[in-house]
């Protein structure tokens with residue numbers, strides 16, 4: 001099987017590039033950012049359906065907060081630091097403390113739980129340069145970071161719903177159910193918290209996975225120091241597994257950052273915090289996605305969904321009008337109304353991985369139609385309005 005590296009696909013399709021001055025960072029070109037947004041928007045829709053509210057928290061926070069949260073101890077070497085006005089700061093490597101500050105901003109009642117936040121958080125981690133690998137291992141990436149604040153008796157239902165949705169989202173993106181492996185990382189030798197808490201946390205995750213019909217691969221001793229995790233891994237075309245989604249039960253942070261709510265009996269109580277992510281790193285997921293599809297993404301995801309090309313100079317105006325009509329319907333359009341031969345325009349469209357093609361020649365220009373080809377369907381000449389409707393229907397994201 002011919003497996004294409006996502007970096008080659010990114011170069012050929014003008015999606016992104018990287019260069020030495022920003023080692024581990026990504027320059028997203030317009031077409032790449034269109035793909036990025038399409039992926040983000042789909043996650044946004046699914047998270048909203050699960051009851052998450054989207055938030056945004058600061059990029060840079062004082063070192064004192066990272067010390068308090070414990071990230072400085074465990075993660076400090078991987079954090080980019082700077083100094084301003086005599087204070088020490090650090091770029092966030094994750095959004096957890098930000099979300100906890102949102103939760104703590106005012107008094108919370110048991111009635112508000114489960115309270116669910118999600119963020120497309122731009123994070124930085126100082127990976128050694130030897131470990132960098134295109135989008136799959138970068139120093140700056142966006143983590144679809146989500147947290148649920150809930151009671152212990154709500155954990156199982158939350159984890160089950162999230163786990164079911166994860167599987168569904170991976171299938172939406174074209175990863176078959178068989179491409180997913182879910183690891184269950186349990187208590188490590190060096191850990192915080194007592195055994196009773198660990199027993200409860202591990203039992204809740206295992207029961208939720210069972211209810212969601214997920215077979216777990218045991219990973220004894222591989223849990224985080226703060227709690228057990230479910231780790232959702234996707235296999236790439238070569239069969240290598242990459243960690244993407246995760247659900248983690250946190251036994252430490254609520255205490256450390258003193259998060260509390262007012263329980264039904266009027267007393268202060270500690271919430272459970274669940275850390276979750278669907279994609280993990282959006283960049284890494286895009287690497288997998290591009291390789292999974294060999295750069296030929298399905299219509300709903302493709303950076304440009306339709307190539308609108310004129311056959312002759314006389315059809316250029318009609319091509320521009322058609323492109324405007326497709327765009328007005330919310331489609332992503334690549335217009336080619338230049339003087340080149342149609343064969344070259346189509347070849348460029350294939351190179352860029354544009355799945356649909358709308359061609360306009362003299363006949364189409366005269367009658368207000370386009371010749372439309374969709375993936376795996378014969379070309380049809382349709383009135384422009386109908387072609388727009390047909391393509392818009394075919395290009396919808398999975399329901």
Ligand SMILES: [Zn+2]
Pocket residue numbers: 094095096145146147275276
């Ligand atoms: Zn977190």
